[in-house]
Amino acid sequence: xxxxxxxxxxxxxxxxxxxxxxxxxxxxxxxxxxxxxxxxxxxxxxxxxxxxxxxxxxxxxxxxxxxxxxxxxxxxxxxxxxxxxxxxxxxxxxxxxxxxxxxxxxxxxxxxxxxxxxxxxxxxxxxxxxxxxxxxxx
Numbered sequence: 681x682x683x684x685x686x687x688x689x690x691x692x693x694x695x696x697x698x699x700x701x702x703x704x705x706x707x708x709x710x711x712x713x714x715x716x717x718x719x720x721x722x723x724x725x726x727x728x729x730x731x732x733x734x735x736x737x738x739x740x741x742x743x744x745x746x747x748x749x750x751x752x753x754x755x756x757x758x759x760x761x762x763x764x765x766x767x768x769x770x771x772x773x774x775x776x777x778x779x780x781x782x783x784x785x786x787x788x789x790x791x792x793x794x795x796x797x798x799x800x801x802x803x804x805x806x807x808x809x810x811x812x813x814x815x816x817x818x
Contacts, residue, residue: 726755730816739811751797761791763814
C-alpha cells in the first residue's frame with residue numbers, strides 16, 4: 681500500500697463526496713424552514729416558522745384581553761381558513777397550585793386568512809397562548 685499525504689487524502693475525499701452528492705435525489709419530499717420570526721415585544725410576542733412547502737406554524741401570547749370577543753391578528757397570512765387553532769389558558773389558582781397553564785376548550789370563530797376571533801377571558805383569567813398550523817399565503 682502506497683503512502684499518501686493529508687493533501688492527497690483530502691482531494692480524494694472531496695472528489696468522492698462531490699460524486700456522491702451529485703447522485704442525491706433532489707425530488708425527495710424534504711421540507712425546510714425558509715422564514716421565521718421569534719417572539720419579541722416589537723411583534724406583540726408572536727412567532728412563526730414557514731416551510732419551503734408553504735406550511736406554516738405560528739402562535740403568540742395574549743395578556744389581559746377584555747372580557748368579550750377578542751380578535752387575534754396573525755403574523756403571517758394564511759392561504760385559506762382551513763387551518764387549525766389551539767389555545768392554552770392560564771387557569772389561575774386551583775387545587776394544583778397557582779398559575780396553572782391548562783388546555784381548555786375555547787371557541788374559535790370568524791376565521792379569516794389574517795385573523796381569528798376567540799373569547800377574551802375565561803372565568804376572569806385573562807392570559808392565553810395560541811398556536812395554529814396550515815398553509816400560508818404566497
